[in-house]
Amino acid sequence: MGVSPDQQKWASNASPPNGLAEDVVPPLRRIVVGQEVPPIRVGDGFGFEENGQPEGEPAWGHGSEPTPEWVRESMRTEGLTIAFGKKEAVKDVSLPVNTGEVLALIGPSGCGKTTLLRSLNKLVDLTPTARRSGRILLDGEDVDLFDDTQLRRRVGMLFQQPNPFPMNIFDNIAYGLRERGTKRPRRKELEPLVVDALERAGLWDEVSDNLDHPALSLSGGQQQRLCIARSLAVHPEVLLLDEPCSALDPISTTIIEETVVGLKDEMAIVIVTHNLQQAERVADQVGFMYLGDLVEYGAAEQVFNAPMAERTKDYVRGDFG
Amino acid sequence: MSSAAAKRRKAAVRQSRRNAGPPKKIKAKGIWSIGDRIGVVVAWVSGLLLCIIAASITLFMGWKGIQYVTWDVVSNSPVASLEQAKTGGFLDPIIGTLLLTILGGLIATPVGVAVALWLTEYGRPSPLARFVEAGVEVIAGTPSIVLAIFGLLIYQQGFMAPFSFTAVGGEVFGRSFFAAGAAMSLIALPFVVGGTREGLNSIPKHIREASYALGKDKASTIRRVLLPSARRGIATGSTLGIARIAGDTAVVVVLLGASLQISPEGTIPGLDVLRGTGSTLTSYVFVNSPAGEGNAPEKAYAAAFVLLMIVIVLNLVVSRLTKKGQHVWG
Secondary structure (H helix, E strand, C coil): CCCCHHHHHHHHCCCCCCCCCHHHCCCCCCEECCCCCCCCCCCCCCCCCCCCCCCCCCCCCCCCCCCCCCCEEEEEEEEEEEEECCEEEEEEEEEEEEECCEEEEECCCCCCHHHHHHHHCCHHHHCCCEEEEEEEEECCEEHHHCCHHHHHHHEEEECCCCCCCCCEHHHHHHHCCCCCCCCCCCHHHHHHHHHHHHHHCCCHHHHCCCCCCEHHHCCHHHHHHHHHHHHHCCCCCEEEEECCCCCCCHHHHHHHHHHHHHHCCCCEEEEECCCHHHHHHHCCEEEEEECCEEEEEEEHHHHHHCCCCHHHHHHHHCCCC | CCHHHHHHHHHHHHHHHHHHCCCCCCCCCCCCCHHHHHHHHHHHHHHHHHHHHHHHHHHHHHHHHHHHCCHHHHHCCECCCCCHHHCECCHHHHHHHHHHHHHHHHHHHHHHHHHHHHHHHHCCCHHHHHHHHHHHHHHHHCCHHHHHHHHHHHHCCHHHHHHCCECCCCCECCCCHHHHHHHHHHHHHHHHHHHHHHHHHCCCHHHHHHHHHCCCCHHHHHHHHHHHHCHHHHHHHHHHHHHHHHHCCHHHHHHHECCCCCECCCCCCCHHHHHCEECCHHHHHHHHCCCCCCCCHHHHHHHHHHHHHHHHHHHHHHHHHHHHCCCCCC
């Protein structure tokens, strides 16, 4: 495992600006197929206490701009294999998903990245032919122990197409908050939660006057942010994004990307994207998949600038895809 | 991909263009074969012919009908008479038509929506689903007179007496608004099922997944997302079905009695009408047309006009209502 550019940068710096000692700067984790994924514990190697609290100012970040974040493992897959009928879409994938980081899954079409993403909230299980082996852990617990509905409240998802429900803006956000079986909460009780979700998704200023308008009257970009707000309303621990900007214009894309990056302090974010520039812009960690295999996993800067596997090299250079 | 190969390819394209000479103007004529041209003419003529037929029905019935529709005929009950001037109006058939469409629609819509939901969202085991589909198709293909006779068979049973017109001696006639409404609901059912299925099938898969991804189960998804999204399809199907009910004659003659006036049965207000016999505009038109025995063609034309208006208004109202719910999925 070589010395990363980050480490070199830090190493050449007599006193790192964040006050962390040189030796606690963690080596960038990277995985090459065939190697075992190193177990990552809470606070492991990040200069954090075992309880996950940062020591002083949390200021360590990958990439060129050191953004304050609190990185801790939220989910992980262990030897995850997913097959549709006889075709294996995801083969023996082990990778961590961390709070405080954006993980981008890249790779050519049909490489299994969307299947991997959809397995994290067990949406794949809705496909009758899907078979899964291996484990998926959320906060160290096997997701099979949870009820599907419980799991999906903790692991939110955003889709390729903006898909607000055919109801007004308020009800779209409140939809996830209204529990089944219990008495329907009154609008007054839900209002602060709805406003909060819209604010976090950066949509509040645009829709504050017309919460009763149909959600489908919004523009495509606004609809997608409404969908983000809808997921945020139930306070998920992980947010899965399945090519969230592929149906949007560049300005909306930028806004969504900024929103996503702004959310990573609160939750783990996994984004599947075909757009390598987008992955470079938002991701801290990158997983490159090819034909169902996780070929490479590591810090975004490294995967893009100094990929270890030949396949990754070819792909990020744009030779195939 | 080497740029040399691309250059070679571009050069080849340029060369082939040079060989072909200047681009020729494409002649518009003579491209279509005789068969295609005949096809186009047939398509145009058929379309125009249909417009003419539809327009002439409406205009003819409007012209004939407006002449004879007066406040008197729509506000008076029919009276038996050999003279046309003394046959009264057709208030009872109007009420009969409305009652029967409401009754039939009230039965067919929930059942039809439930069948469509099961077929679209569950549909397992699939042999059973295919069997249900076939059943709906059989009902759709059965002539209403057959449904009516079948209904009579059931409603003439003694235990159906609470729902039927009965004779003094306790004989069950098997004729009532209940009986006719139930048979009519079968006529409307395939339309409701079809419309609802179409509505549900037009909802993209990712809308359902978005609901599941929020931790919602199937029941909430159906109730709060799918049914509201499919309401246009449901409304369209119900309207088509209700229009069929309003237009059916066979069931009225066999199961409603096609009596001149609404004859309540029993003593409970409201329920007595539903247990009793009556007629609708269709049976009234039939009986009073030159083909029937009443021989009051003016009344028949007026009634036919009113029936047409009811159906047209019904369609307009529903298309208005559903336009609100219309949306384009991204």
